[in-house]
Amino acid sequence: MRKASRGALLAATATVSLSLVVAAPAAFAEASAGATAAACATGWGSLMKTASSSAPAYLTNVRTGSHDCYDRIVFDIPAGSTSRLGYYVQYVDAFEQDGSGDPIPVSGGAILEVRVQAASYDMENQKVTYPGKAKQPLPGVDLTGYKTFRDAKFGASFEGYSQVGVGVRARLPFKVTQLSDKLVVDVAHSW
Template sequence: MVRKSRIWATLLVGVTALGVTTLPAEAAPVTAMQSTACPTGWGSLAKTRTAGTATPVTNVRTGRHACYDRMVIDIPGASRSHLGYSVRYVNHLYQDGSGRLIPVGGGAVLEVRVTAPSYDPDTGAPTYPAKAGRSLPGVNLTGYRTFRDARFAGSFEGDTQLGLGVRARLPFRVLLVDGHVVVDVAHTWTGAR
């Protein structure tokens, strides 16, 4: 009888531990997340990848995370191997082709280019409803710790150009996932929340 009690107790502890470890990250208690350090070491130097696709940009969206703010450029159907980009800090954002100054708010400006048009290459019809010099449609940066402004500069010769205003020159990274170029900008240099 004692042996059966030990077995049941062991199983109960195992199932309880399994249930805790299989919780999705967003269900983790806040106290556990507060003790986690944010990633560091991304740096603020230009990041580029040479590749290109005729698959057009259809959307740009943003999100807030515990350690960084995120911008996602959606290019549905484009494989990761065909996605190219150039992301770098600039003093001012100038529109490709015309050289027109696009004002971008914030303490620093990231120029984000993806090597994908924001129009249908066969028809020239826009695939992303943004207007040059204006805020990105559907993007509301209220409450973000790092992002301050997001502007569409244009799409020229198969590249789409965006301006991302941030609080200050902060570390950033660029990630590629099939159909998406992701830009994360850290909240701090130190990895502290």
């Protein structure tokens, strides 16, 4: 009887050990996914975000970056040209060029329109400050491999505002951050 008990005990121990070895990677993966989701919680929302300013500014560059929890688009303006930059950022059904109203096709499941109160030209010095062309992809921006961004087109620079249409995978939460020399728009990879 002792041998049978010892054999049964060894078999039971082996079964429990094997179960733990098989279950551990799945439990670790679930815990990691939960931790990533918690780390990426935004609470940003997807409604329009806006600020106003009467100070003129001009745009010098538009660039993008992909991060663990969001994709980012940055609008550079000269440092100190304004203490507060005006902007309108919102999801739209169709991207239309300021001034003309011409439709501009933008790929993606949703379109985020960004209007920054910074012209793409310096009227005082009679020079172009940002080389964006109406209805064309943003110069120097390659969105290959991005999780959320699909497309980005320059709309226009009209009445002191520069306009960009950003094609995103879906209508996702976003936030707008204003720094002394740039406007930053982050769009989350998920809700």
